Amino acid sequence: MCIQKALAGDRRSIGQAISALENGGEMAYEVRRAIAASQGRAHVIGVTGPPGGGKSTLVSVLIKGLRKKGKTVAVVAIDPSSPFTGGAVLGDRIRMGERQWDEGVFIRSLASRGHLGGLSVAAGDVIDLFDAAGFDVVIVETVGAGQSEVEITRFADTRVVVCPPGLGDDVQAIKAGVLEIADIFVVSKADLPDARKTESELLAMLTLRRSQTVVPEVKRVSAAGEEGTDALVDWLDARSERGRRHAAGGANTAYKLVSKCISGDNMAQLLGIELVSASMGSTTLRMKVMRKHMNFNDRCHGGALFALGDMALGLACNSYGKIATLVDGQLSISTAVEEGEWLVAHAYEVSRSRKIGSYHVKITRARDGEHIAMLHGTVYVLDKSLEAAMGGSV
Template sequence: MTALSEQLIDRILRGDRRTIARAISSLEAGDAFSHNVRVACRRHVGRAHVIGVTGPPGAGKSTLVSSLIAGLRARGNTVAVLAVDPSSPFSGGAVLGDRIRMGVHQSDDGVFIRSLASRGHLGGLTAAAADVIDLFDAAGFDTVIVETVGAGQSEVEITRYADTRVVACPPGLGDDVQAIKAGVLEIADVFVVTKADLPDARRTASDLKSMIALRRNTQNPPAVMPVSTVDDKGIPELVAWLADRTVRGLRHADGGIRQARDLVERCLANDNFGQAMGMELLHASPGHVTLRMPVTRTQINFNGRCHGGAIFALADMALGLACNSHGMLATLIDSQMSISTALEEGEHLVADAIEVARSRKIGTYQVRLTRARDDKHVAMLNGTVYVLNQPVDVPELPAS
């Protein structure tokens, strides 16, 4: 590591705001400095309480976060907030709205608020968000709050980096409580019924309670707490409930999302073929990997299109990383690929590999390949892997 980056890292760990802001931009862009930031932060994480706040659009998440900041500050906690907006291709619109709404806290030194918007690349956002959470943790913030709109897989995955998951449910969902994605229901530690000053709030709270009661085998059933930011009702109770939680650093647990990502990162960095093809990691969690690859001149066939072998190569790599992400060596034994769209030089191809099923010995995976520019379907690969009784063994990444 150069003397300059060591100096910058030192400033981050001391909580210097300007350097933290610069490091976040670096993590977003994935530039050369970002690698050093990630490696350095990793040694200093696990102290902060990471709270994920998710819920449908307009549920009152940002307003709730603003009240939580006030409540936590009153207890002397420092708070960093990351607002993630996967739907917005620009750092404007709703994200800017969030900045303004939480604006009263911007002049407070114990509060740091940052928005992260997708740059149009699926999956990359989750990776950047995970890195920013670690950065805030390493920089010494007591509480890190992450706000995401609970719509798709990548948002749910972001909340897997949290120690405590808050799902905001606005009143009026009524019978549509079921409409809250099943994935979101599974992850909740507490359901906050927002806008509790509105008439339907009681009904929403009781619907949620009966839904929880119906679900069996729940050892730690999620709490249901109504709050209203209009008159601050329920906010002190929620802040006290959050402050009482002692969970920390869950995202680094064995078999967890962070471990899978570290492993996948190392596998890709140590893969000569993947490196030669310019493959880049956008997302990794247990059983799920997203890669991107540029279509270069050497991959173009006699017909001026991307060679089918190059498309297969990316699919195979993504599948290979997804099936090895659990830490046990697995190898492809059978696959079938269908291609529907030709690609030209200069395009980028994205491969999203997900685990469909896995037993002790056999795993089945599906890889969806799309053109990065417009998410157009390019190809689909279905594959079966054989799991060996042997751990994945790849060297650590050096700090450069």
């Protein structure tokens, strides 16, 4: 596989690079490094909502509209079941597949649980790869309204929440899960009779949220009747210049900052902790368990697990470029680890205010994704720039 060819947009190499990311290991590591060195510029659109809500159909419509505007589009479709056994993915392939012949479109389905043990790990890398390969727009389709979907939408510049008519009590789930993260609500299947009711329920819900400074848009769209689709494409296209990646350099900036931190960290060197990927508020590290990590009972020492988790957490909370420091941390270990195993630590942000942040780190065994340990930590954010503290530009 040639990473440079993938970054130049060669479809076959892109496919191989994605497989390498999914499979993990040394090759994935190389791909991530190459991606991190390139400059991202894509508008990343996250599309989430309940199963059967019309997400894939909507994505098809968006592809068509964005292509008409001359944009190239990559799609990452994430399904909770395995991509090989799940019927839904096959269905998605068929419905979205009609656009596969177009050179300006690349569609890839991913399983929601990569072997690295977290939804965002593989998906985030694939988004970054498409970005680096020069696609103008990257659309990410995820199912549901759970924590992992909230997590995945962190990668997106624009978050679209699909609400089909007749959700009933499920509107509560949307309220609890994704209301906070939506830039736009799309009431899908607008040709169905309940669509207007769903729209007014949503509008009522949004009016209740006084604290929200930016009120999300609500649009009714029928993919079947092609109603509202042009307006939605125009709305999305108009946002392409104000994505987070454009504003802050996004994942790339975070990666560069975090890799500088880890290369200057003596404990990371001592224990052999390596950076796998990083974005704002989230990092993934790995460590091979060696003789030096073992305790008297020939198991990986709890202190080594804590150090790995603490490193991942520390980098995640420092990834915005402001110094943050752990003030309280609790590690729970559920499985012992033998010598020779690779461990993966995935840190993600639970909440963050101006001064206080809460982070979780999941430590898993790379070989099979077995849960090893969990670190919960609270950090205190200092009013100090990390760059300045490290003495120079990153």
